[in-house]
Amino acid sequence: MxxxxxxxxxxxxxxxxxxxxxxLSVRQGAVHSIIGPNGAGKxxxxxxxxxxxxxxxxxxxxxxxxxxxxxxxxxxGLGLSRTFQNLQVFFNMTALENVMVGMxxxxxxxxxPAMLRLPRVVRRDAEIAGEAAELxxxxxxxxxxxxxxxxxxxxxxxxxxxxxxxxTRPRLLLLDEPAAGLNPSETTExxxxxxxxxxxxVTVVLVEHDMRLVMGVSEHILVxxxxxxxxxxxxxxxxxxxDVVAAYLGEEGRYL
Amino acid sequence: MRLEGLATxxxxxxxxxxxxxxxxxxxxxxxxxxxxxxxVGLNAIVCIGLNLLVGxxxxxxxxxxxxxxxxxxxxxxxxxxYGWPPVAALLVGAAAVGLLAFAVARPIMKxxxxxxxxxxLGLGIIIAIVLTQEVELxxxxxxxxxxxxxxxxxxxxxxxxxxxxxxxxxxxxxxxxLNIVESPVGRALRAVHxxxxxxxxxxxxxxxxxxxxxxxxxxxxxxxxxxxVHYIGFVTPSEAGFxxxxxxxxxxxxGGMASIYGAVVGAAILTMLPQLLTFLHDYEMLGFGAIMxxxxxxxxxxxxxxxxxxIRERVR
Amino acid sequence: MxxxxxxxxxxGITVGATYALVGVGFSIIYNASQVINFAQGEFVMLGGMxxxxxxxxxxxxxxxxIPLAIAGTVMVGLALEKFAIEPARxxxxxxxxxxxxxxxxxxxxxxxxxxxxxFHAVPALSGDAPINISGVAxxxxxxxxxxxxxxxxxxxxxxxxxxxxxxxxxxxxxNMLAAQLAGVNSRLILMFxxxxxxxxxxxxxxxxxxxxxxxPDVGIMLGLKGFxxxxxxxxxxxxxxxxxxxxxxxxxxMTAGYVSSAYKxxxxxxxxxxxxxxxxxxxxxxxxxxxx
Numbered sequence: 121m122x123x124x125x126x127x128x129x130x131x132x133x134x135x136x137x138x139x140x141x142x143x144l145s146v147r148q149g150a151v152h153s154i155i156g157p158n159g160a161g162k163x164x165x166x167x168x169x170x171x172x173x174x175x176x177x178x179x180x181x182x183x184x185x186x187x188x189x190x191x192x193x194x195x196x197g198l199g200l201s202r203t204f205q206n207l208q209v210f211f212n213m214t215a216l217e218n219v220m221v222g223m224x225x226x227x228x229x230x231x232x233p234a235m236l237r238l239p240r241v242v243r244r245d246a247e248i249a250g251e252a253a254e255l256x257x258x259x260x261x262x263x264x265x266x267x268x269x270x271x272x273x274x275x276x277x278x279x280x281x282x283x284x285x286x287x288t289r290p291r292l293l294l295l296d297e298p299a300a301g302l303n304p305s306e307t308t309e310x311x312x313x314x315x316x317x318x319x320x321x322v323t324v325v326l327v328e329h330d331m332r333l334v335m336g337v338s339e340h341i342l343v344x345x346x347x348x349x350x351x352x353x354x355x356x357x358x359x360x361x362x363d364v365v366a367a368y369l370g371e372e373g374r375y376l
Numbered sequence: 377m378r379l380e381g382l383a384t385x386x387x388x389x390x391x392x393x394x395x396x397x398x399x400x401x402x403x404x405x406x407x408x409x410x411x412x413x414x415x416v417g418l419n420a421i422v423c424i425g426l427n428l429l430v431g432x433x434x435x436x437x438x439x440x441x442x443x444x445x446x447x448x449x450x451x452x453x454x455x456x457x458y459g460w461p462p463v464a465a466l467l468v469g470a471a472a473v474g475l476l477a478f479a480v481a482r483p484i485m486k487x488x489x490x491x492x493x494x495x496x497l498g499l500g501i502i503i504a505i506v507l508t509q510e511v512e513l514x515x516x517x518x519x520x521x522x523x524x525x526x527x528x529x530x531x532x533x534x535x536x537x538x539x540x541x542x543x544x545x546x547x548x549x550x551x552x553x554l555n556i557v558e559s560p561v562g563r564a565l566r567a568v569h570x571x572x573x574x575x576x577x578x579x580x581x582x583x584x585x586x587x588x589x590x591x592x593x594x595x596x597x598x599x600x601x602x603x604x605v606h607y608i609g610f611v612t613p614s615e616a617g618f619x620x621x622x623x624x625x626x627x628x629x630x631g632g633m634a635s636i637y638g639a640v641v642g643a644a645i646l647t648m649l650p651q652l653l654t655f656l657h658d659y660e661m662l663g664f665g666a667i668m669x670x671x672x673x674x675x676x677x678x679x680x681x682x683x684x685x686x687i688r689e690r691v692r
Numbered sequence: 693m694x695x696x697x698x699x700x701x702x703x704g705i706t707v708g709a710t711y712a713l714v715g716v717g718f719s720i721i722y723n724a725s726q727v728i729n730f731a732q733g734e735f736v737m738l739g740g741m742x743x744x745x746x747x748x749x750x751x752x753x754x755x756x757x758i759p760l761a762i763a764g765t766v767m768v769g770l771a772l773e774k775f776a777i778e779p780a781r782x783x784x785x786x787x788x789x790x791x792x793x794x795x796x797x798x799x800x801x802x803x804x805x806x807x808x809x810x811f812h813a814v815p816a817l818s819g820d821a822p823i824n825i826s827g828v829a830x831x832x833x834x835x836x837x838x839x840x841x842x843x844x845x846x847x848x849x850x851x852x853x854x855x856x857x858x859x860x861x862x863x864x865x866x867n868m869l870a871a872q873l874a875g876v877n878s879r880l881i882l883m884f885x886x887x888x889x890x891x892x893x894x895x896x897x898x899x900x901x902x903x904x905x906x907x908p909d910v911g912i913m914l915g916l917k918g919f920x921x922x923x924x925x926x927x928x929x930x931x932x933x934x935x936x937x938x939x940x941x942x943x944x945x946m947t948a949g950y951v952s953s954a955y956k957x958x959x960x961x962x963x964x965x966x967x968x969x970x971x972x973x974x975x976x977x978x979x980x981x982x983x984x
Contacts, residue, residue, distance in 0.1 A: 498920075626790060658804065659801070
């Protein structure tokens, strides 16, 4: 059962073709990775799927439903959530508040009741705070529950974004380079976290450059090159695919 | 209620503000001082709304006096020319301003940064020009007088009555604003400021919230304008002008972004400052400009957040 | 009928040329620093006021007063950059806007303090006698305004496309970090930008003063309308500001002549709202994409 499908998707910025007639599909359950050299269009693909960019042509289907051209804020309601390659943490809020924003769709966000501080809003907010704290513990940030996000270290912020994305209760979680800038031991922690998330039934798709993480955690790998799908399969298949090795793995393949 | 609870903006802050409002009249020697304090209160109401827009939601408006002026003239015209009851005029004025803000908000809120600044500036100036030119309706550049204010027959007599009215309205505004800020709506606004892309991804309809906060801040300005005009008894187009808009945004930025009490402090300081600077006579404008630049360069977060952080660091 | 139209057109071109010069100043500073300088109008005021002061009070001939007034304004512009903009370089947009607004108030306050609030006349460059061009009475000073704007446009074109400094400025506007990595001293560019904008503003002020009289508050509306011109043309595109200025000036004159002189001042702001709603990047600007 395909949770995410793109059909003949194309997107160009000026003269630069970022996504070129791309078709792929992501099965429900399991952890999938999208890899490819820089400029292959991985983050652009995420931005297209989450509605931040509008495709020039082609379709995007989430859970069978055509979401092409839908406004980005609608995607969370359809079970789609993501983290960002260049941290988009709400630095003007605490860690807890960041995660609470993730629960926006699940709280009482009506204006008049909020302005009049009706008991229902207050009660729901207290529940939300509790759930947000739970999520912070889930990703290993129990110590940062009261912290200001602009005082947290980089590695913690990566995990904060994941907690926030999980707060929307997604069925499909897109992680954009969750291990970027992390050292090997932090990367292992991310590996464990991703598996923990997959264990709760969330389908995870990650974009990554760190081959050890990719090979260790994914059941299904898609290789993008110059905006098109080059190959897909299991870690073993990809590793031995000559096109992929030629286009991308190159030197790094030797260390796996 | 534990003692720590008193340190929060909600309980401690409101209690403190209420105490100040209750006790202040004993210290004010004559009507002139009451006048200044009442103006502080009215400016503070506008600034709280403006702070929601600028400080919390991260937008900007250089034309907010336009909404203040529209509320003022709506009340002036409906009561003095058409004999409406003042409270009805105030409510209708606020509704009309809300509708205007709603109509303009969607296209304007698509703009960012300087373009948004310029768009709101243009809107404010156009409103001021219309108010100046429609002499038949508004009395033109010389303004028009406003007669009598009564709530269900009761007329406030004397400056002390007005003081209590404005004081009450200020406390009410602070309470409502704190409620908004501490709710999912407030978090959504701050998310819009923090990162629009991430906010969208979390399901926050960014455009909806920008429009919402713009309309709310416009309506607050309109209500303050209506009350102002009944208190003063007169209205001129300068209430909607560019200079007034700049004063308002400066109050917000000076007092502190994303801080309800910052808005109150900023309004207080900048309303009282010209009075304090009159002794400088010809140096007044020079001094005002110098203070604006100085504060923005050295205390960019504004007074209240900077002080709050200093206190927190000492306590640690 | 036609002469009336020509009259309005010429008056529109004259005032439009002023807006153009102010607008170019905005665009240049924006390019060098991403800052909207709300004190731009005050450069215009200072040019006119200093010229009046040097001519009237110091007894200098206009030939000396004008360049000195421009030089004086340039000094003010550089001081503004050094003491108000430089220290707050990393501040938010709102903060920077408030700083330049504060600078505008400061400069106006200073002018009022030194020279008083009165309106002052400045002699025209070639006399007041109107020249008759096909039935239209043309103020010779208008010809000076338009002529100088044309010369400035040509000089700026040469400057931005041929000279090293000009090209460095374009590089900074395009991508500051890359320009710095290529060896461009962005601080110097910033100072130069402010100096050049001040010079352009002062020139506009000196040229327009004989027509409109000069007084401390003359810069407010001129500055705002010059800003409208810059946005119409596309913020950061100096040629756009020139075209924008002319469009605003002519629209204003036509509105005053044919529709209602009361709403003349509103024209520039209606134009800017329409621009922002329908073509936010202006006539010549290009659309950008936010990368996340």
